[in-house]
Amino acid sequence: MSTVTAIDYPVSLRLEGRRVLLVGGGTVAEGRALALLDAGARLHVISPTLTDTLQRLATAGRLEWESRTYRPGDTRGHALVLSATDDAEVNQHLVAEARASGLWVNTADEPELCDFTLPSVERRGPITLAISTGGHAPALARHLRRELGDHIASHHVWLARLSGWLRRHLPRGPQRQLLLKRLVDGDLGALLARGERGAVFTRLRSELKTWKSSGEPT
Ligand SMILES: C[C@@]1(CC(=O)O)c2cc3[nH]c(cc4nc(cc5[nH]c(cc(n2)[C@H]1CCC(=O)O)[C@@](C)(CC(=O)O)[C@@H]5CCC(=O)O)C(CC(=O)O)=C4CCC(=O)O)c(CCC(=O)O)c3CC(=O)O
Ligand SMILES: NC(=O)C1=CN([C@@H]2O[C@H](COP(=O)(O)OP(=O)(O)OC[C@H]3O[C@@H](n4cnc5c(N)ncnc54)[C@H](O)[C@@H]3O)[C@@H](O)[C@H]2O)C=CC1
CATH class of the missing domain: 3.40.50.720 (NAD(P)-binding Rossmann-like Domain)
Incomplete structure (x- = not known):
């Protein structure tokens, strides 16, 4: 050893x-x-x-x-x-x-x-949680992976997919960055964490209309 x-x-x-x-x-x-x-x-x-x-x-x-x-x-x-x-x-x-x-x-x-x-790997949709102990304690890596994996909720998976879609359809830049950050830990993120996906969609739809009218491609 x-x-x-x-x-x-x-x-x-x-x-x-x-x-x-x-x-x-x-x-x-x-x-x-x-x-x-x-x-x-x-x-x-x-x-x-x-x-x-x-x-x-x-x-x-x-x-x-x-x-x-x-x-x-x-x-x-x-x-x-x-x-x-x-x-x-x-x-x-x-x-x-x-x-x-x-x-x-x-x-x-x-x-x-x-x-x-x-590493010990837990997957939820596009999200991968990987724990490494650098070879010191593989059993601990497995234990932590299971414990921490429970913190990845279905709204995180939904958010990851939505973010992926928005990143493919909206042009790079500060406006997109701000929107994607708000989805995670801003006002939109708070709605998502409460399971209010419908409300997030409504807000996004009206915000994306403003993008269109300001000449940004969607
Ligand atoms: C260095 C590494 C090299 C590598 O494999 O890449 C390595 C090496 C060794 N593992 C050994 C034993 C065990 N390995 C596990 C489990 C896992 N081992 C994994 C990775 C790694 N294992 C890499 C380091 C990862 C890190 O620490 O960051 C995991 C995370 C990922 C995977 O394998 O895909 C997977 C959990 C998967 C899951 O999440 O379920 C358990 C627990 C169990 O099975 O319940 C035991 C028994 C307890 C113990 O011995 O600690 C032995 C001795 C063998 C013997 O005695 O014959 C060696 C060799 C040595 O250390 O000398
Ligand atoms: N990294 C890890 O997470 C862990 C590693 N281990 C280590 O992994 C190794 C394998 O463990 P197990 O899968 O449980 O063993 P196992 O005995 O189930 O399988 C060994 C395999 O290797 C094949 N094999 C043997 N000699 C070969 C050769 N010359 N060429 C090609 N194939 C050959 C055998 O036919 C068999 O399919 C062991 O050394 C064990 O100590 C064990 C537990 C966890």
Whole structure:
């Protein structure tokens, strides 16, 4: 067991259409595979065995499965590499190979060998809550994720979708910024928190009319 001293730098990766290698097909690999598929990755799994769920995904063509053990050279052609075998030596080889080719790699069994670690993730619509303890306390990350996840209410999800729509349809600038901030913690945000979506719509509709009449595209 190793010690982790540096603080991890959080990012949200866009993996849609990218080829990701996952070595291992057990319970831990299954969790990673489901999250990677949710993110739209083109998933390549190398493992002599698969869990039932992974097996079903392979049969359905949702992932590419090679039923064999890892071989040097397997990382070629991938954007990201994750190792989740129960063999520490295999995981170490995979990390060394990935790093030698400049690829980012995560191994489930050794925080110190990871180029990135996986946070505990809670999703509500477009909102992602991710908790990291930098490898110190994964069980605590999970506990906090569940506890804090309860604070993301349905009006937050609604607000995120509405904000996304407004950002796509209104031109950038101070007027849009002000409106989007008011939706979160201004007068409109207060209405939303009370569940008064109808009132917010009415107010928005009349405000957007002013935008139109002042020559702004909607
Ligand atoms: C470094 C990291 C590398 C990585 O995997 O990226 C790592 C490493 C290790 N985890 C181990 C054990 C456990 N991991 C969990 C749970 C999760 N582990 C996750 C992430 C991470 N785990 C990364 C750091 C994240 C951070 O701390 O910020 C979560 C958050 C996300 C995910 O996996 O997707 C997911 C919760 C998902 C959810 O929300 O439900 C539980 C709790 C449980 O299962 O209930 C236990 C048992 C309790 C314990 O041991 O603490 C072991 C020892 C294995 C052994 O003893 O054999 C190692 C290896 C080591 O530390 O040496
Ligand atoms: N990061 C985390 O959150 C956690 C990590 N772990 C660690 O993750 C690792 C995997 O755990 P589990 O999924 O529970 O193990 P598991 O025993 O269920 O699965 C291991 C998988 O690796 C495959 N495998 C073994 N050798 C291989 C090789 N040479 N090439 C390709 N595939 C190979 C096996 O066929 C099997 O599918 C362990 O090292 C464990 O300590 C465990 C719990 C949590």
